[in-house]
Amino acid sequence: MSDMKPPLALLAELTHRCPMRCAYCSNPLALDPSSAELDTATWCRIIDEAAEMGILQIHFSGGEPTIRKDLEILSAHAAERGLYANLITSGVLLDEARIESLARSGLAHAQLSIQDCEEEAGDWIGGLAGAHARKWKVAEWLGKAGMALTVNAVITRHNAERVGAMIDLAESWGATRVEVANVQYYGWGLLNRAVLMPTREQLMAMTKVVEAARERLRGVMVIDYVIPDYYADRPKSCMGGWARRFLNVTPSGRVLPCHAAETIPGLVFETVHDRPLKAIWADNPAFERYRGIAGMPETCQACDRREIDWGGCRCQALALAGSAEAVDPTCEKSPLHEEVQALAAREAVSGHRDIVYRSFSLEKSDPSGKAR
Amino acid sequence: MKRERVIIGAASVPRFSPHVRFQEDKVGGRWVVLGPERMFVPDEIAVHILQRLDGAKDVAAIAAELAAAFDAPLETVENDVITLLQDLADKVVIIA
Numbered sequence: 001m002s003d004m005k006p007p008l009a010l011l012a013e014l015t016h017r018c019p020m021r022c023a024y025c026s027n028p029l030a031l032d033p034s035s036a037e038l039d040t041a042t043w044c045r046i047i048d049e050a051a052e053m054g055i056l057q058i059h060f061s062g063g064e065p066t067i068r069k070d071l072e073i074l075s076a077h078a079a080e081r082g083l084y085a086n087l088i089t090s091g092v093l094l095d096e097a098r099i100e101s102l103a104r105s106g107l108a109h110a111q112l113s114i115q116d117c118e119e120e121a122g123d124w125i126g127g128l129a130g131a132h133a134r135k136w137k138v139a140e141w142l143g144k145a146g147m148a149l150t151v152n153a154v155i156t157r158h159n160a161e162r163v164g165a166m167i168d169l170a171e172s173w174g175a176t177r178v179e180v181a182n183v184q185y186y187g188w189g190l191l192n193r194a195v196l197m198p199t200r201e202q203l204m205a206m207t208k209v210v211e212a213a214r215e216r217l218r219g220v221m222v223i224d225y226v227i228p229d230y231y232a233d234r235p236k237s238c239m240g241g242w243a244r245r246f247l248n249v250t251p252s253g254r255v256l257p258c259h260a261a262e263t264i265p266g267l268v269f270e271t272v273h274d275r276p277l278k279a280i281w282a283d284n285p286a287f288e289r290y291r292g293i294a295g296m297p298e299t300c301q302a303c304d305r306r307e308i309d310w311g312g313c314r315c316q317a318l319a320l321a322g323s324a325e326a327v328d329p330t331c332e333k334s335p336l337h338e339e340v341q342a343l344a345a346r347e348a349v350s351g352h353r354d355i356v357y358r359s360f361s362l363e364k365s366d367p368s369g370k371a372r
Numbered sequence: 373m374k375r376e377r378v379i380i381g382a383a384s385v386p387r388f389s390p391h392v393r394f395q396e397d398k399v400g401g402r403w404v405v406l407g408p409e410r411m412f413v414p415d416e417i418a419v420h421i422l423q424r425l426d427g428a429k430d431v432a433a434i435a436a437e438l439a440a441a442f443d444a445p446l447e448t449v450e451n452d453v454i455t456l457l458q459d460l461a462d463k464v465v466i467i468a
Contacts, residue, residue: 008411054399084393084406109391109408148391150408176391176464219377219462
């Protein structure tokens with residue numbers, strides 16, 4: 001395994017705590033409690049291990065990573081070790097002083113999520129009153145602090161018509177990049193899929209808006225576009241391939257190839273206390289299981305897109321076909337492809353508005369007390 | 373604060389965008405350009421160009437240095453530098 005390439009990036013899920021309760025959250029349904037979180041010293045050791053194995057980027061994520069008071073220590077440590085340190089945040093816990101402190105700590109970039117460009121709709125999806133208004137201030141403070149900014153615009157059927165306005169908002173905030181990120185259906189997002197799924201017509205319309213914006217904003221703002229692959233003919237290259245580009249460490253220290261990997265039964269993952277990251281990456285059996293061409297379903301192994309799509313998503317195969325060994329049903333080569341497209345189309349017009357909000361104890365609630 | 377597309381010419385003074393880091397990947401034995409969820413590995417010629425982006429030199433000066441270092445015709449080198457940097461400016465990797 002000495003010739004194995006290291007992953008590009010470490011996804012450091014510092015915490016599962018988050019004041020927002022987003023309907024689309026990709027965190028697992030069983031969230032790690034704060035008492036299980038790794039301490040500062042352990043995260044610093046993980047950053048050292050990541051740098052030594054050749055990882056180039058670290059994404060501080062969660063949950064809401066700014067809930068951790070040691071975030072500056074960790075980002076400074078990452079910067080010192082030469083890692084490109086990226087903060088993935090909802091912004092709602094930030095004030096101007098904290099942003100200045102984070103900007104000084106060595107972060108290379110911040111990614112701020114927005115749930116909409118309209119307050120009521122955004123706060124409904126995010127499950128937190130006042131969140132939307134807060135983000136406007138946060139964007140302003142990030143700009144004042146000189147922090148490079150990506151706006152992550154999360155798209156559902158409830159805001160699909162406002163994709164253009166959200167891109168304009170990102171531009172007005174001085175972002176150099178915007179992610180038009182259609183929800184991917186994992187974790188809480190999968191649970192709420194019928195509430196969130198857009199129609200195919202909405203998808204086609206937003207694709208046109210994105211293409212026009214890309215042309216207009218060339219050299220000004222990069223637009224990354226992630227579609228809901230339920231409507232695609234070929235699956236997304238999830239994580240750039242299982243255990244190929246990314247390494248994920250959960251709040252309590254479990255080492256995964258992606259944040260949904262633990263949904264797959266039978267896989268045994270190690271923790272940062274068991275072995276160094278490099279050893280886990282090299283030969284942990286769960287990482288090896290679906291890695292590379294050898295780990296793909298036979299249909300994928302024989303496909304000329306095997307090193308483009310990398311076999312799609314094993315977690316999605318499990319969620320939609322009932323087996324992680326199956327062809328990802330978002331691929332037209334899956335026998336379930338038409339069924340999945342029909343399912344998406346049906347859910348998109350279902351009229352469901354009953355969000356199961358993210359929480360440490362799974363229960364149904366609606367902060368507004370009324371359906372919109 | 374409306375920004376506009378940068379058009380690279382001989383008098384442009386290019387530098388990396390604030391969100392971009394150009395650095396040596398010591399483990400991988402190469403130079404890399406890093407951005408949010410982006411990484412690319414510039415070829416050898418591009419590395420020579422990118423190493424000269426210091427926010428002070430203009431494109432003409434960068435091209436002159438490279439033409440001298442590699443004993444190549446200045447006009448060709450300058451065109452190559454402009455082509456590369458325009459592509460990177462359009463991806464907001466550099467600004468000028």
